[in-house]
Amino acid sequence: MPAMASEPPQRLGLRWEAIYPLVDRLCPDRDDWLELVQHLEIMEAAVLSPAYRPFVDDDNDAET
Numbered sequence: 001m002p003a004m005a006s007e008p009p010q011r012l013g014l015r016w017e018a019i020y021p022l023v024d025r026l027c028p029d030r031d032d033w034l035e036l037v038q039h040l041e042i043m044e045a046a047v048l049s050p051a052y053r054p055f056v057d058d059d060n061d062a063e064t
Contacts, residue, residue: 014044 019040027033 012048014040 023033023036023040027036
């Protein structure tokens with residue numbers, strides 16, 4: 001039987017269930033709402049992209 005993890009896995013990304021009500025309040029207009037959500041999705045993808053790269057990048061190794 002595999003060992004159980006002592007902590008749940010960490011969640012990556014924005015908590016959209018918390019963001020949607022805020023966007024609703026900030027942007028009552030449909031077009032503004034869609035634009036803001038699109039910007040948030042782009043920012044989230046930009047922040048998460050390094051998390052999916054290998055931990056060692058041979059091109060960017062610092063010489064010590």
